[in-house]
Amino acid sequence: MEAQGGRYSVLMVGAMSPMMAVRETWDRIKPAGSEVTVTAIYRLWYAENEVHTFWESGNTSPVSVDILIGVINFAGFMMIADFGHKIMAISLKLSKDDPLVLSDSYKQYPWIKSVSVADFEEALAKIDLEALRVQCISEVEKAGTAKVP
Secondary structure: OOEOOEEOOOOOOOOOOOOHHHHHOOOOOOOOOOOOOEEEEEEOOOOOOOOEEEEEOOOOOEOOOOOEEEEEOOOOEEEEEEEOEEEEEEEEEEOOOOOOOOOHHHHHHOEEEEEHHHHHHHHHHHHOOHHHHHHHHHHHHHHOOOOOO
């Protein structure tokens, strides 16, 4: 979408919401023709607000980054950092049993603070994929929009 007027035009790029950020990232990396989809989204919260912060040019205080978890077909996870104006893939874990491997981009980014693979694994372990699947199927059937086997 492009907005024009005066001397400048503004082109909208990137995601406008957490769900759009996750879906945009998944659409870029999923296999062509794949029916695999994002079935839920979580925002990773830490008790300490300053986790996942960095210095952005011109700011007088550190900037916090949203860490989003996309559940993939109730079986695996995709994690991204949502900076608001750009997104960064953190990891892709297609089944709960796969090891979590952080992307080089995430590991090399100049974070003031971030967390370890073990911390991410602990957060992912708290998501009960089977209970989530059952709850979503129940909600869809209750709404009468579709029948899921």
